[in-house]
Amino acid sequence: MYINNDTLRFIAEHRNDNVPQLALAAHNSPNVDLPFALDQIAGWQTACRKLPSWAKNPNIVYPPHLSMEQCSSQTTAEYKANVAWRLVNDIQQATPNNSEGGKGNCDKKQVGECEHTSLADLTGGFGVDFVFMAPHFAQATYVERQSKLCQLVQNNLNALDIGHAEVVCAEAESHLKTMERVSCIYLDPARRDKNGGKTVLIEHCSPDILQLLPMLLAKCGLLMVKLSPMLHWQLAIAQLQEHGAWVSQLHIVSAKNECKELLFLITDRQNHAQCLSQAAAQSGQLHPTPLENPTPQQATGTANSTHITCYNDGNSFQYSLAEADATPQTILQTPPQAGMYLFEPNASIMKAGCFGMLCSRLGVQAIAPNSHLFVANNDLPDFPGRRFKLVATTSFNKRHLKAALQGISKANIATRNFPLKPEALRKKLRLKDGGEHFLFATTDAQGKHWLLVAKG
Incomplete structure (x- = not known):
């Protein structure tokens, strides 16, 4: 991705400046691509907060403001990458001769070290989640309909030395029809309408997950879907399962005590029992732990056997819907007292x-x-x-x-x-x-x- 020297020099000199004031100031640099430079300065300042490892890399190129504000933080992207690694590995171990080509019993540090594991991110965007997930897979494909984002992400993959990833400029729906089956499909559907307004309901997302579910499930062993933290997650689980999906896990992910995203992990029913043995990440190390003593509902895959992980800055609280349904609150019967x-x-x-x-x-x-x-x-x-x-x-x-x-x-x-x-x-x-x-x-x-x- 070519950037002229005058623009690079301008970015370096003004990296810590106030961007709105910088945009209004007069500049005597006709060779500077000012709109691009302002995006880079603002993007780098945001990355210092959201993506500290990227902010240290001088070759990263940033998108316009909206994409930077909507992208995942490093914390949540790393969390998703670890969850994907553990669950795909679990599926491989459960099905040693599966159609993804896995050999089973892969206990290496990263799934990417196991042959034939594959990832397809069909809603690539700025590519933060993809970049953190891709190293865990032997093959990884980024799909995005906007050509400018594709060019930007290809630059950043090179800057981060991720050489095994493929960038495809295409609509998610069209690529899905022709792609080979993969170990994991990741979707972060757009949650804004044509006028730029925010949407929450799963049926209003683009691409339409509910409509594409049969094809999605036919093309992967694990489907990971990131949805809005404002979503009514119980209704979303019911909708997904009504359309033939098995939601084996839901991760409610927060950072700095702010709920950032809901991550739905969807598998076919043949694999769901093994998937339920993977609780989400243990505190600090993000390593899922087995679900002890599964209930009959969890073993057979009824609607309330979805395993829930509440994650917030290293703290993880895990349970199943079956447990929660059977466990009412204990209510204080006397007034609260000093000393409690x-x-x-x-x-x-x-x-x-x-x-x-x-x-x-x-x-x-x-x-x-x-x-x-x-x-x-x-x-x-x-x-x-x-x-x-x-x-x-x-x-x-x-x-x-x-x-x-x-x-x-x-x-x-x-x-x-x-x-x-x-x-x-x-x-x-x-x-x-x-x-x-x-x-x-x-x-x-x-x-x-x-x-x-x-x-x-």
């Missing part, structure tokens, strides 16, 4: 809604069915979320409030199952933002409002 420990689940747990599993496994109690706040008499260092020590609890009686908040001039305020939003409550309590105290306003199981004063 308060727990707020992370973003992935909140999205999953597996609150009964938290109660069952960790011994916590929910303040109310819809509070999404939990208490226990002892600290739980491994709780998947934030932990606090309650220093005071109070009703909203003026005298009680004044006593509980004595000496507190500022606090971090959150509301759960409470009629006021945090800013309105802050104004009512006349407190500044910040400080060492955390205030949680909530409603207990008897309908009484409480203010919980805590420290982290």
Whole structure:
């Protein structure tokens, strides 16, 4: 990909500048491709935050702003790459003479070291997910309909020394019709309508996954689909299975306590039992662990045997839908007391809604069915979320409030199952933002409002 020297020099000189101000300034460099240079400067600044290993590589070329904002971060891309490696390896071991050509029992560090494994990313985009997944496969094909993105990704594959990957400029649907069967197909369908507005429902994505499912399942051993974190995932699982797909795993992936994506892992029913033995990544190392003592539903593949992994910055909480359906929350029957420990689940747990599993496994109690706040008499260092020590609890009686908040001039305020939003409550309590105290306003199981004063 040719870039003239004047443009390269401009990018290097202004890499740390404010891009909007740089765009408005007068420049006496007629040989500089200014729109391209601004994209590179803005892209590099974003990469420092999202793709730190790429930001260190001077030969990476970045796309326009929207593609940079929509692309995966390095953290989530690495997570998907490890999940793909483990699950494809599991399928290979289960089917040593499978149609993907695997030899079975491949226990090498990367699937790419095993012969004949193959990946097809049919919605390549900027290629972040593809670049992190490709080294795990012996063959990898990137498919993208935009020729400019194809050129950019080919440049970046060369810059990152990924020489075994093929770039194909084509529509996903047309390439799917003619491609050979592969070990894994990856899809990150567009979630914007023709006017650029965001879409959430699976049937509104492009390409249309539901319509293409029969062909997709015929062309791969594993189908990985990344969808919006705003999606109603229970409905999506039901829709996929109604169309003949078996959703063996769902990964709810968060970074810095913000839910980033839903990753659906779809296999045929012949392989689903083996796939269910692969839980998503263990904390820190991202190595899936076997699902112990599978239930009859998990062994036979009924609708609630999908295995769920809630992942957030190295913390992984795993369960099956069958377990969750059979495990209600334990509700606190007495008012919360100072001295108790308060727990707020992370973003992935909140999205999953597996609150009964938290109660069952960790011994916590929910303040109310819809509070999404939990208490226990002892600290739980491994709780998947934030932990606090309650220093005071109070009703909203003026005298009680004044006593509980004595000496507190500022606090971090959150509301759960409470009629006021945090800013309105802050104004009512006349407190500044910040400080060492955390205030949680909530409603207990008897309908009484409480203010919980805590420290982290």
